[in-house]
Amino acid sequence: xxxxxxxxxxxxxxxxxxxxxxxxxxxxxxxxxxxxxxxxxxxxxxxxxxxxxxxxxxxxxxxxxxxxxxxxxxxxxxxxxxxxxxxxxxxxxxxxxxxxxxxxxxxxxxxxx
Amino acid sequence: xxxxxxxxxxxxxxxxxxxxxxxxxxxxxxxxxxxxxxxxxxxxxxxxxxxxxxxxxxxxxxxxxxxxxxxxxxxxxxxxxxxxxxxxxxxxxxxxxxxxxxxxxxxxxxxxx
Numbered sequence: 001x002x003x004x005x006x007x008x009x010x011x012x013x014x015x016x017x018x019x020x021x022x023x024x025x026x027x028x029x030x031x032x033x034x035x036x037x038x039x040x041x042x043x044x045x046x047x048x049x050x051x052x053x054x055x056x057x058x059x060x061x062x063x064x065x066x067x068x069x070x071x072x073x074x075x076x077x078x079x080x081x082x083x084x085x086x087x088x089x090x091x092x093x094x095x096x097x098x099x100x101x102x103x104x105x106x107x108x109x110x111x112x113x
Numbered sequence: 114x115x116x117x118x119x120x121x122x123x124x125x126x127x128x129x130x131x132x133x134x135x136x137x138x139x140x141x142x143x144x145x146x147x148x149x150x151x152x153x154x155x156x157x158x159x160x161x162x163x164x165x166x167x168x169x170x171x172x173x174x175x176x177x178x179x180x181x182x183x184x185x186x187x188x189x190x191x192x193x194x195x196x197x198x199x200x201x202x203x204x205x206x207x208x209x210x211x212x213x214x215x216x217x218x219x220x221x222x223x224x225x226x
Contacts, residue, residue, distance in 0.1 A: 032212045043203055043217040044156065087155060091212055098169060101215060103155035 001026045004090050006104035014112055017078045021107045023088030024070045032091040033064055035073045037084040038106065044087055047073075078111045085109070116140075117218035119204050125224045128194060134221045136187040136204030144210040145187040147179060148203040150220070156203055162187060163210040194225045 006023045013019050025033075033050035048055060050062040050071050061074040071090075075082055088104035117138045126132050136145065144163045148156035161169035162181040170179075176198075178190040187204055201222050205215040 034214055041201075041222075043220050046214050046216065049214055099210070099212065100158055100161065100169060105155050 003102045004104040006088050006107050010108040012110045013078055018076045021073045023104055025090040027092050029093050030090045033071050034089040036087040039084050080111050083111045117206055117216050119218035119221055123222050127226055131192045134189040138206040142206035142208055144207045146205040147189050150201045196225050199224045
């Protein structure tokens with residue numbers, strides 16, 4: 001099982017639609033979870049951290065399900081400017097006992113007029 | 114202010130050249146990172162510095178040599194690169210090593226000819 005898995009998409013949705021992305025992770029000891037967005041040829045930008053209790057920031061809602069080892073991102077009322085690649089990021093304990101963040105391959109979203 | 118700056122934005126170098134990439138942050142972060150990103154792939158971790166000490170080297174070839182002169186600066190020295198090393202090189206910083214969100218610089222787009 002890959003450390004962090006995401007549906008690569010692309011997701012093509014009309015403006016105003018609600019879209020959900022899921023991400024699964026393999027290390028049950030992982031403690032930190034994030035969603036980043038990355039526009040074409042730009043750097044990843046932090047969208048939101050994901051907490052056990054779930055969190056919401058405007059049109060964006062993130063949820064964490066530790067039992068099933070997945071996190072989700074819900075985008076409501078999609079805007080054209082939401083078009084980007086969404087990266088699921090999870091901290092992972094390496095064999096040597098250190099930690100690092102592992103990126104999923106990203107899910108591409110295209111919001112159409 | 115969550116700004117990480119990187120110079121240069123673009124770099125073209127021959128396989129016999131020596132060049133350096135620079136990264137700077139003034140957020141008081143104690144961890145800094147180098148990532149390599151190829152087109153349509155997620156960022157791949159190369160190095161982690163924590164409190165100015167190299168903490169992780171992800172088996173990166175020795176033609177890449179990182180340096181952390183102080184807590185705000187991170188360099189990546191390049192020598193005898195190969196064309197397959199052409200990529201976007203991203204610097205990031207975080208409050209502490211992992212478990213915290215990372216903030217990325219705009220990257221240096223490197224082309225090796």
